[in-house]
Amino acid sequence: MKGKATSFDIAHYAGVSQSTVSRALRNSPLVNEETRKRVFEVAKQLNYKVDKNASNLRTQQSSTLALLLFEDPTADESQINPFFLAMLGSITRACAAQGYDLLVSFQSTSADWQADYEDSHRADGIILLGYGDYVDYQAKFSSLIEQNTKFVCWGASVDNRPDLTVSCDNYGGGKLAAAHLLRANRKDCAFIGDASEHSPEFFARYQGFKDEFNQHGITLSERKMANAISTEESGYHATRSLIANNIHFNSLFAASDLIAIGAIRALKEAGIKVPDDVHVVGFDNIAVASFTNPPLTTVQQDTTLAGQMLVDNLLKLIRGEVVENTLLPPSLIIRGSSI
Amino acid sequence: MKGKATSFDIAHYAGVSQSTVSRALRNSPLVNEETRKRVFEVAKQLNYKVDKNASNLRTQQSSTLALLLFEDPTADESQINPFFLAMLGSITRACAAQGYDLLVSFQSTSADWQADYEDSHRADGIILLGYGDYVDYQAKFSSLIEQNTKFVCWGASVDNRPDLTVSCDNYGGGKLAAAHLLRANRKDCAFIGDASEHSPEFFARYQGFKDEFNQHGITLSERKMANAISTEESGYHATRSLIANNIHFNSLFAASDLIAIGAIRALKEAGIKVPDDVHVVGFDNIAVASFTNPPLTTVQQDTTLAGQMLVDNLLKLIRGEVVENTLLPPSLIIRGSSI
DNA sequence: CTACATTATGACACCGGTGTCAGGGTTGAA
DNA sequence: TTCAACCCTGACACCGGTGTCATAATGTAG
Numbered sequence: 150m151k152g153k154a155t156s157f158d159i160a161h162y163a164g165v166s167q168s169t170v171s172r173a174l175r176n177s178p179l180v181n182e183e184t185r186k187r188v189f190e191v192a193k194q195l196n197y198k199v200d201k202n203a204s205n206l207r208t209q210q211s212s213t214l215a216l217l218l219f220e221d222p223t224a225d226e227s228q229i230n231p232f233f234l235a236m237l238g239s240i241t242r243a244c245a246a247q248g249y250d251l252l253v254s255f256q257s258t259s260a261d262w263q264a265d266y267e268d269s270h271r272a273d274g275i276i277l278l279g280y281g282d283y284v285d286y287q288a289k290f291s292s293l294i295e296q297n298t299k300f301v302c303w304g305a306s307v308d309n310r311p312d313l314t315v316s317c318d319n320y321g322g323g324k325l326a327a328a329h330l331l332r333a334n335r336k337d338c339a340f341i342g343d344a345s346e347h348s349p350e351f352f353a354r355y356q357g358f359k360d361e362f363n364q365h366g367i368t369l370s371e372r373k374m375a376n377a378i379s380t381e382e383s384g385y386h387a388t389r390s391l392i393a394n395n396i397h398f399n400s401l402f403a404a405s406d407l408i409a410i411g412a413i414r415a416l417k418e419a420g421i422k423v424p425d426d427v428h429v430v431g432f433d434n435i436a437v438a439s440f441t442n443p444p445l446t447t448v449q450q451d452t453t454l455a456g457q458m459l460v461d462n463l464l465k466l467i468r469g470e471v472v473e474n475t476l477l478p479p480s481l482i483i484r485g486s487s488i
Numbered sequence: 489m490k491g492k493a494t495s496f497d498i499a500h501y502a503g504v505s506q507s508t509v510s511r512a513l514r515n516s517p518l519v520n521e522e523t524r525k526r527v528f529e530v531a532k533q534l535n536y537k538v539d540k541n542a543s544n545l546r547t548q549q550s551s552t553l554a555l556l557l558f559e560d561p562t563a564d565e566s567q568i569n570p571f572f573l574a575m576l577g578s579i580t581r582a583c584a585a586q587g588y589d590l591l592v593s594f595q596s597t598s599a600d601w602q603a604d605y606e607d608s609h610r611a612d613g614i615i616l617l618g619y620g621d622y623v624d625y626q627a628k629f630s631s632l633i634e635q636n637t638k639f640v641c642w643g644a645s646v647d648n649r650p651d652l653t654v655s656c657d658n659y660g661g662g663k664l665a666a667a668h669l670l671r672a673n674r675k676d677c678a679f680i681g682d683a684s685e686h687s688p689e690f691f692a693r694y695q696g697f698k699d700e701f702n703q704h705g706i707t708l709s710e711r712k713m714a715n716a717i718s719t720e721e722s723g724y725h726a727t728r729s730l731i732a733n734n735i736h737f738n739s740l741f742a743a744s745d746l747i748a749i750g751a752i753r754a755l756k757e758a759g760i761k762v763p764d765d766v767h768v769v770g771f772d773n774i775a776v777a778s779f780t781n782p783p784l785t786t787v788q789q790d791t792t793l794a795g796q797m798l799v800d801n802l803l804k805l806i807r808g809e810v811v812e813n814t815l816l817p818p819s820l821i822i823r824g825s826s827i
Numbered sequence: 828c829t830a831c832a833t834t835a836t837g838a839c840a841c842c843g844g845t846g847t848c849a850g851g852g853t854t855g856a857a
Numbered sequence: 858t859t860c861a862a863c864c865c866t867g868a869c870a871c872c873g874g875t876g877t878c879a880t881a882a883t884g885t886a887g
Binding site for chain 1: 864865866867868869871872873874
């Protein structure tokens with residue numbers, strides 16, 4: 150046998166036409182049971198597999214989804230944000246459960262990313278994932294919508310299209326963190342992260358956090374905020390700069406766990422004790438969080454559910470069904486860094 | 489414009505034949521420069537993208553690789569081994585660098601996994617990754633080879649085909665770990681992991697470890713070995729059972745970092761101090777390792793290089809080039825758990 | 828001016844399936 | 858006996874590209 154078997158080969162050996170082979174293999178009710186059996190046997194013997202390219206070409210769909218992972222351009226090349234890796238895992242599983250394949254692709258946030266997986270008929274839809282500067286992306290989103298490309302987006306909202314977003318209730322998560330610190334009477338709080346509209350998720354976390362404090366009659370000081378992207382390094386440097394400027398605080402809310410871990414390192418280095426001197430709360434509950442010293446209190450995002458919802462919503466969009474905005478409830482995981 | 493543009497649409501608007509469009513877009517030297525320019529303009533205007541299915545069908549190749557990730561069936565559903573996630577990241581990058589797409593798929597080690605991505609022409613080759621029980625897989629490997637499926641395998645060797653394997657020098661890594669413990673005179677050592685032929689990687693690590701001790705005239709006691717798969721839980725329980733049996737040791741080598749982290753938890757719980765009472769060394773250098781308490785000494789595998797080599801070797805196999813067995817050098821990362 | 832190489836293009840078969848349509852064979856009722 | 862209904866199957870166009878071959882147009886040498 151030279152090359153891979155085609156449906157014609159099977160037709161030949163089974164003594165039927167190629168049309169019948171195709172029908173038999175796809176369990177068309179039109180085919181006689183005996184014929185089907187014979188076809189299946191020959192197919193198995195020849196180790197026949199349907200050529201997906203031919204099949205997809207004809208049916209104009211691919212049973213494949215594409216995942217675009219945006220990385221913070223300044224992040225260390227070698228390490229990928231563990232939160233997104235966890236998401237990737239759950240998305241892969243959710244795809245498999247639905248009988249879809251998953252194409253994974255990394256995109257640099259800075260570069261002019263392309264979402265041509267659907268245009269080229271390689272995928273039926275696209276999942277966008279990352280802590281990107283979504284402000285820059287709204288134009289891109291518009292053109293995707295215009296081209297009728299099916300996509301869903303994690304975290305950030307798409308103008309006028311709430312149905313295209315799945316996200317954690319970042320605002321509510323921020324409130325959870327604030328309430329926790331307030332219960333321990335740690336009212337003098339620093340915030341590390343980007344609270345601008347460029348990082349909508351971080352922004353929402355900060356808003357919820359601030360509002361909860363406000364509702365307790367406390368106004369957070371702008372001086373106690375430091376900008377950081379979601380890396381350990383960035384969290385470390387931001388916190389160092391606060392310390393260097395002699396800014397005092399007895400608690401710290403980081404916009405992500407990686408930032409929190411960097412913050413803890415900076416605090417320790419400065420001889421500031423966690424949690425005795427400063428209570429620290431992060432966001433995400435990445436795997437590392439439970440192993441830090443002290444273990445990190447954090448707001449957990451349910452990545453398993455998130456992956457499922459992204460895939461489910463995208464498939465609904467592809468099928469033309471109506472999708473509603475999906476907000477997933479966060480939960481507070483209390484560990485040693487704030488007890 | 490209804491539906492997506494095809495090369496015929498472009499041909500129509502550019503006033504040339506469809507053949508010429510195809511040639512122009514693929515920069516064939518046969519096409520006149522002006523014609524090409526016109527074609528490109530029209531293509532851009534219509535937002536044309538080559539239909540990959542049609543293209544792949546005709547050329548019989550897909551510019552896509554498939555990654556099969558095997559999970560330990562007993563591992564926690566929700567969490568994926570961080571070492572493999574790191575590999576996934578580097579493989580994705582390596583693929584992108586070579587202009588290939590990557591299909592990711594999780595496979596349960598227990599189930600009868602299928603590698604039909606190549607048979608169905610969806611991928612040009614397959615990367616196998618996981619701590620599977622490779623003994624069971626040799627038959628599968630044989631049939632893959634017989635069908636002329638292109639694949640490379642991380643870690644475990646394929647009978648008679650060293651060129652299909654990329655792995656870390658696990659034996660050498662084991663020796664590194666042993667030499668390190670011996671330098672600190674921690675000769676009374678426990679081993680946690682599976683040292684059977686079912687886990688060839690763990691087995692090699694143990695062999696190297698043992699041989700290094702032997703070369704120093706020390707024979708490791710079988711009583712101080714406990715079986716574990718690569719999870720924190722498993723490492724925890726294995727270590728607990730050693731302690732429960734009153735087995736004494738002043739150092740511990742774990743076949744993987746996750747196991748080591750579980751072991752540290754068990755030791756702490758039993759009031760045994762790390763590193764004072766017991767030095768602990770792991771294997772992999774996963775991201776968590778530097779955040780444990782104390783930070784974990786471990787044998788590092790270069791995941792970036794590993795991903796590159798897997799992709800490079802696979803592409804060579806696909807192109808019919810000769811590939812040599814690839815052994816990547818490990819390196820020892822010394823941290824607080826053994827100082 | 829003829830002979831032949833060179834360049835640019837179009838026509839067409841082909842990749843391996845899917846879906847439609849027509850038709851052969853059997854059965855059963857009129 | 859005839860006709861319809863039903864079941865099953867084969868022939869064939871089609872999806873959207875790629876690659877080969879033929880050919881027209883232009884150039885170049887003898």
